[in-house]
Amino acid sequence: MTTRAAIPVPATASATSRPSAGLRGFAWGVVAYNVLVIVWGAAVRATGSGAGCGDHWPLCNGNVVLHHPGVATLIEFAHRASSGVALLAVIALTFWIFRTTPRYHAARFWSMASLLLTLNEALLGALLVLLGLVAHNQSGARAVYFGLHFTNTMLLLATLALTAHFLSRRLGFMRGSTEFRAPLLASVGLLATLATGVMGSLAALGDTLYPARDLWAAIAEDFSSHSSWLLRIRWIHPALAFVAGAFLLWLIIRNLPGGNAPGNRSLALVLLGLLALQYTLGFTDVALLAPVWLQLAHLFVADLLWITLVVLAVRTSIVPIGCTFGTCGFRSKKTAE
Incomplete structure (x- = not known):
């Protein structure tokens, strides 16, 4: 079955509207970086380091600067820091897209979806820490939040990939x-x-x-x-x-x-x-x-x-x-x- 979108194609929808190579490369770079952040997040869970910063968020054990941190603290703190960089990268990508692409460009929608999911990712991660659903916690609530967190992560990765994909289309x-x-x-x-x-x-x-x-x-x-x-x-x-x-x-x-x-x-x-x-x-x-x-x-x-x-x-x-x-x-x- 084939269906067509009802909205007429704007006059600006030509091959000359294709974003710059720099923007396309940056978009795919953000995708790659988020994959690394996700894998490191799994390392936090697999090593039981989720409580490495205690029940504090976004601070680590209530401090901005770490003092004699243990291995678990370093693993958890590295994940938080890398996640913060990921948020800044998505904000920069969204800003760049809205500054340089036509009004009806599909990448605009997907970049905004990526930004919202990134913020939701931070919220879910914070709740896991603040509610103590980390390390060796075996409650059903942890499984529920963990499933929601992973679902959001996969949707975030999909929206970032689609942002880069539509930027790459001719x-x-x-x-x-x-x-x-x-x-x-x-x-x-x-x-x-x-x-x-x-x-x-x-x-x-x-x-x-x-x-x-x-x-x-x-x-x-x-x-x-x-x-x-x-x-x-x-x-x-x-x-x-x-x-x-x-x-x-x-x-x-x-x-x-x-x-x-x-x-x-x-x-x-x-x-x-x-x-x-x-x-x-x-x-x-x-x-x-x-x-x-x-x-x-x-x-x-x-x-x-x-x-x-x-x-x-x-x-x-x-x-x-x-x-x-x-x-x-x-x-x-x-x-x-």
């Missing part, structure tokens, strides 16, 4: 200049992938709070009525991973032939490689009882897969009116020559 970056192809299927697939990530974050939280002695003990805990509910829901993560994987394979197969969209084919191949690597890391993570380094690697690849998936899904489902990406939407091999 056409189809203005409101009213695109049409939608199979948007419902793409939306369901993205939601399934998001749900997989959220359940994975809860599984990782369970691994941190209730470390197992060996693999068979871990499997037994998943089905024991005496185990924490966090352990008894761990099976949902791999189950959803296979459901989401079916959508990813559909998207990959749809774009592998290439045709007039060689850029989509390249992204599909990258997504296929990341999907295979992610499944491998997932199985290895279970077999080795979730060591910290492997949890971080698993999350890092998950973030790369999510970014690639969001961009490829949008390139496939939101296209310039009357165009194919290989001829007028993106730089193709022929255009580059």
